[in-house]
């Protein structure tokens with residue numbers, strides 16, 4: 327008998343999201359994190375796109391909003407030194423939330439604790455072996471080395487994943503040579519901050535908030551009006567020498583900014599200084615037997631603003647599937663569908679982040695022309711909406727063979743519902759991360775089929791004002807496994823519903 331259902335290696339956003347999803351689904355995960363205390367190094371400064379919908383569907387969005395300086399904004403989203411300006415749209419295709427990554431991790435960790443998940447900090451996984459029945463991890467903890475067994479082990483251990491290496495999973499791709507140096511500082515008194523957040527720099531003049539590109543590199547900054555601190559980043563076209571083992575200092579950051587801007591930018595009070603290079607890599611497969619990968623361990627994307635969303639969504643996709651597997655209720659192919667769906671989804675994230683590489687790195691006149699043309703196109707609302715779906719990772723549609731409804735495979739719309747129990751919504755029905763059969767028109771012949779799976783599927787009936795279908799089958803990750811078109815004949819709807827329930831949730835109990 328294994329000690330735990332699933333060992334999660336790494337308490338970053340992907341690992342902690344997976345821990346909450348597994349616990350919600352009734353599995354017993356153990357999180358092993360090598361660092362004794364959570365670190366506050368500068369990483370993501372916010373999240374946006376589809377994961378915000380998932381947090382709402384889990385009833386967690388409010389606590390994230392409470393910790394954010396500006397919740398639920400329609401953002402100006404960087405796109406390879408251009409900007410996707412969603413602020414003008416009444417109904418923006420993507421929203422974002424400024425919130426530092428270490429706060430995201432704290433909130434997810436608190437949620438995991440509430441759900442009873444054990445998180446062992448200061449425990450580093452050194453080795454992994456597996457057989458047909460279980461996985462064994464060798465762990466170095468504060469009191470020495472020990473072994474622990476589980477049904478599955480998931481490497482959520484970041485871009486340099488040891489688990490990926492131990493499982494022998496190739497990680498092909500490209501590492502770009504430019505070094506990005508960033509941190510939070512206070513600008514010196516000689517710098518004037520203008521009303522719109524631009525700055526006036528002695529010897530240079532006005533520098534616009536956001537990205538500034540010149541023939542030496544890219545400088546980006548944003549001032550937080552509340553704290554008065556400035557987040558800034560410098561990226562030089564020419565590769566500069568640095569020692570990866572040594573932390574970034576204020577002197578190194580200032581020197582890099584000086585080389586890009588051509589003048590001194592006075593700055594003090596450094597916080598969260600760090601360097602990074604962009605990488606464009608993806609694990610060839612996300613599964614090797616009982617070992618799986620999620621988050622940065624599975625993919626590294628060559629632009630900011632996307633990785634957290636994609637990595638946390640990996641975990642939302644994987645959690646319910648692994649929970650079914652450890653309960654012995656996973657139909658054939660369910661765990662493998664994780665690789666199929668999320669490898670494809672990260673491919674789409676690579677598509678848009680690679681396009682950003684071209685826009686960011688291109689230095690000749692033709693590249694400049696490309697930037698101008700793209701920026702012009704992005705003034706058109708349909709193009710901007712399409713880009714919102716792409717960068718927000720909300721245009722992901724998983725294949726649902728045999729289901730022809732246009733919504734099949736998409737994320738379920740958050741319908742306002744009137745039920746016998748009162749007003750509710752699709753988002754509220756998803757708080758427990760259970761599959762939901764939702765009858766939106768009187769279709770007793772379909773409800774009776776869903777009831778055969780009532781030990782795993784929640785069954786609800788309600789009326790929606792904008793009724794998109796007669797009935798929906800929503801997977802725990804919010805994606806629609808099946809939908810009956812309005813007025814769809816009973817025989818075809820019943821056949822496809824039964825097939826979808828069997829495909830995702832196995833045979834009915836007792837069969």
Ligand SMILES: Cc1cc2nc3c(=O)[nH]c(=O)nc-3n(C[C@H](O)[C@H](O)[C@H](O)COP(=O)(O)OP(=O)(O)OC[C@H]3O[C@@H](n4cnc5c(N)ncnc54)[C@H](O)[C@@H]3O)c2cc1C
Nearest residue numbers: 336338339340360369370451483484621622631632633634
């Ligand atoms: C400077 C910077 C800015 C960024 N900005 C953005 C942004 O704006 N938007 C965005 O979406 N993303 C951004 N990212 C990327 C984002 O930070 C990562 O995508 C995210 O951290 C990945 O989460 P993860 O959980 O997959 O891995 P990580 O956050 O890397 O977590 C992995 C965890 O595993 C632990 N670990 C590793 N090996 C072991 C082991 N053997 N045993 C036990 N524990 C182990 C590590 O200590 C770590 O806690 C940025 C990254 C950087 C560096």
